[in-house]
Amino acid sequence: MGNQFTQQSSLSSLIENQDLMAAVKLLQNGANPNELNQKGKSCLRLALEQGNSQIYRILHQISGEIIPPLVNETPLHHAVRHNHTKLVRMFLRNPTAFPNYKNAKNSEGQTSLHIAAMLGYSEIVALLLKYNAQADSKDKYGKTPRDLAIESDSPQLNEILELLGSEELIVRTPNPGKEVKESPHMRRISSKSTHFSSQIDSENNLLALEVALKDSLIPLIPSEEVKFCEIINRGSSCVVYKGMWRGTDIAIKQFKIEYSTSAKELEKFIKEMQILSKIRHPNLILLMGVCIDQPNLCLLSELVQNCSLFQAIHKSQKPLTIENRFKIAIQITQGLVYLHSNNPPIIHRDLKPENCLLDESFNIKIADFGLARPLTRFIGEEIQTTVCIGTTRFMAPELFDKSKSKSIGVGVDIWALGCIFIEVFSGKRPWSHISTADVNCIYYELFNKKPIPIPTCIPEPVRKIISKCCDYFPLNRPTASNILHELISIKSQFM
Structure with a gap:
């Protein structure tokens, strides 16, 4: 080809070949960063496409331009879309050197966090959240990054949901978007449409539900009396709506269709319903009734208006005071004292800040009893491992070992309570030194x-309680009652 390239063309070829040292020397000798290569691209554009953070920074500092310019997105959007982690980190770490891109939106109303969550880039999601990207930002279709993550087929889904404030295992159903968009209270039973009884595998399943309702004395609420409003949460098995029933604000937990059609899933619904029907305590969510005359079974409960404990700790603009922290810890323990004082004791099995709801006066309601069981029934169940029976960061060691199934009891809740105290009093997740991407290392x-x-920032008396709660031998852990007495006695030292 001969010596047909200009100095700037040589610069672009060096950048394309990622020869940083030679490129820097050319720039020092006066090479023009804004001349184009044969394809009409500037050197800054090439560095962006390659994810070359070093040369991008140098070119940016000497007024390099992105040619051709990006269409309807920022350089951060582009870096995220192409999984250029180093470039993303550079943009976020240097707010004075680069424009503040982190919450900027593209033509679809999506932030960079939307893109990372949708594409399953958990490391980038963690980076963006570390630098205070808005996790609740909505795109032009009203979807948050969490919504897009759930709709994706990413193998990193659970890690991303943990970062976004939910550590639940997600089981995707076919066409998940359709179920969310549809107004479930408008679906009617008719001979021409799919209805509840036709989707049950056998009449025995329906009979089992009716018997359980009768035995539990749970109000059966016609769906026509219930108004569904906006979605307030999604989980592995359900969508939670804010709703209205007879002039009262309620929460509606609508289960996926499998809970109507599968005997195994229906049994899970019945168990949660039976647990909720037996409990009445100021610090436990109150069941108001059930709807079974629609394809998707629903539990109706009281609505806690404010937020989850996780959001109060990690997302609120106002930090919790030491008084609030003790109030929260005491109330969660009070709820646990009540559960464990039942005969037989009720084990929650999934205690974590995400399942503790908080009103504006810092009153706690423990929720999500999907894994809760009376002790006698739990012992007879097949013991599973990992996230199948809880959330890894809050799981007691005996839950990982099938050989120790006989030792599983109320102690699993006490271990989780100690983990919650870590988060309440320090603002850090338990096992915080282990990243979400490596969460399985907790098992090790x-x-x-x-x-x-x-x-060490946690008050010493509370640290001692946590240490006792998280003893590796379940029988050595204190009871919820003992923990409650200790918390009340030491609270006065810090008020």
């Missing part, structure tokens, strides 16, 4: 009986 720590790290 538990297997080797490593003490759970307790941040």
Whole structure:
């Protein structure tokens, strides 16, 4: 080809070949960063496409331009879309050197966090959240990053949901978007449409539900009396709506269609319904009734208007005071005292800040009893592992070991309570030194009986309680009643 390239063309070829040192020397000798290569691209554009953070920064500092310019998105959007983690980190770490792109929206109303969540880039999601990207931002279709993550087929889905404030295992159903968009209270039973009884595998399943309702004395609420409003949460098995029933604000937990059609899933619905029907306590969510005359079964409960404890700790603009932290810890423990004082004791099995609802006066309601069981029934069940029976960061070591199934009891809730205290009093997740991407490493720590790290910023008396709660031998852990007495006695030291 001969010596037909200009100095700037040589610069672009060096950048394309990622020869940083040679490119820098040319720039020092006066090469023009804004001349184009043979394809009409500037050097800054090439650096962006390659994800080359070093040369991008140098070119940006000497007024390099992106030619051709990006269409309807920022350089951060582009870097996220192409999974250029180093470039993303550079943009976020240097707010004075680069424009503040983190909450900027593209033509679809999507932030960079929307893109990362949708594409399953958990490391980038973590980076964006670390630098305070808005997790609740909505695109032009009203969808948050969490919504897009759930709709995706990403193998990193659960890690991303944990980062966005939910550590639940998500089981996607066919066409998930359709179920969300549809107004479930408008679906009517008719001979021409799919209806509840035709979707039950056998009449025995329907009979089992009717018997359970009768035995539990749970109000059966016609769906025509219930108004569905906006979605307030999604989980592995359900969508939670804000709703209205007879002039009262309620929460509607609408289960996926499998809970109507599968005997196994229906049994889970019945168990949660039976647990909720037996409990009455100021710090536990109140069941108001059930709807079974629609394709999707629904539990109706009281509505807690404010937020989850997780959101109050990690998302609120106002930090919790030490008084609020003690109030929250005491109330969660009070709810646990009540559950464990039943005969037989009721084990929650999925205690975590996401399942503790908080009103504006810092009153706690423990919710999500999908894994809760009376102790006698739990012992007879097949013991599973990992996220199938809880959330890894809050799971007691015996839950990972089938050989220790006989030792599983109220102690699993006490371990989780200690983990919650870590988060309440320090603002850090339990096992916070282990990233979400490596969350399975927690099992390795538990297997080797490593003490759970307790941040030194937590008051010493509370640290001692946590240490006792997270003892590797379940019988050594204190009862909820003992923990409650200790919390009340030490609270006065900090008020």
